Amino acid sequence: MEKLDLKTIRFKVENTDTLATLPSILKKTLKVLENPRVSLSDIGDFIAKDPVLTTKVLKMVNSPIYGFPGRISSVSQAVILLGLNVVKGLLLGISVFELMQKAMIGLWEHSLGCAVLSKIIAKRKSHREPEEVSIAGLLHDIGKVILILHFQPNYSEALRLAEEGQIPIIEGERKIFNTTHASAGGWVLKKWRFPATLVDTIEYHHKPDLAKFSPFETAIVHISNVLIRARGFGYGGDHILSPVNKKAWEKVGLTEEDLREVLREAEDMLEDEDFFSLE
Numbered sequence: 427m428e429k430l431d432l433k434t435i436r437f438k439v440e441n442t443d444t445l446a447t448l449p450s451i452l453k454k455t456l457k458v459l460e461n462p463r464v465s466l467s468d469i470g471d472f473i474a475k476d477p478v479l480t481t482k483v484l485k486m487v488n489s490p491i492y493g494f495p496g497r498i499s500s501v502s503q504a505v506i507l508l509g510l511n512v513v514k515g516l517l518l519g520i521s522v523f524e525l526m527q528k529a530m531i532g533l534w535e536h537s538l539g540c541a542v543l544s545k546i547i548a549k550r551k552s553h554r555e556p557e558e559v560s561i562a563g564l565l566h567d568i569g570k571v572i573l574i575l576h577f578q579p580n581y582s583e584a585l586r587l588a589e590e591g592q593i594p595i596i597e598g599e600r601k602i603f604n605t606t607h608a609s610a611g612g613w614v615l616k617k618w619r620f621p622a623t624l625v626d627t628i629e630y631h632h633k634p635d636l637a638k639f640s641p642f643e644t645a646i647v648h649i650s651n652v653l654i655r656a657r658g659f660g661y662g663g664d665h666i667l668s669p670v671n672k673k674a675w676e677k678v679g680l681t682e683e684d685l686r687e688v689l690r691e692a693e694d695m696l697e698d699e700d701f702f703s704l705e
């Protein structure tokens with residue numbers, strides 16, 4: 427298989443919105459998100475014009491993860507309560523939902539499970555914006571979808587290397603792409619004008635001690651990613667359980683009792699099959 431040039435990889439990743447095979451709803455979504463002057467009302471109007479998208483957004487907002495179960499009846503109400511960054515991230519997550527399901531069976535469940543744990547931990551540690559941390563958990567593996575969209579045969583090879591060599595998928599990616607899904611996710615979210623704090627978390631969720639703008643949030647998502655893998659929920663590309671970064675663990679400061687409570691609280695959501703469907 428031909429060796430991929432890193433500059434070519436980055437160029438294609440950053441220009442994902444030009445892909446002919448991209449679903450129309452995602453293309454429209456990216457056009458909205460890339461507008462530097464986009465407002466809550468702009469996003470609300472965009473969602474409200476699409477009945478299918480409206481249904482999916484309201485289902486997610488009314489799910490247990492956002493703390494408004496059954497209470498949000500309109501898109502305008504949702505965007506006001508959640509704020510611009512959360513709504514942008516939620517809209518992107520919903521728009522790539524089907525792509526995640528097609529790209530890798532179990533990736534959506536893994537991503538949403540990480541979002542659940544990120545929100546619970548953030549709330550337990552009295553974070554001011556736990557929903558934003560949850561969105562970081564939801565989108566942490568978006569780079570995998572982007573790499574598969576552009577380089578499906580190459581990513582299949584990375585998956586094969588991970589499976590046969592019993593190595594983490596991130597190592598398989600490095601062997602094939604000379605980069606990782608974490609970097610790819612950071613590149614594309616920066617291009618799509620997401621906040622530097624979210625870009626930071628996505629880019630460094632495997633190396634949380636390198637995060638510059640959101641070290642605490644990145645540590646939470648890193649821990650949540652390891653925990654949801656340990657739970658065996660969903661699939662992230664390998665069956666390897668990597669250790670939690672020591673500095674991240676110390677930064678978040680979870681006690682054994684905290685950990686038991688976090689996992690206990692998450693279990694009810696993870697057992698709710700309807701929670702993971704946007705139909």
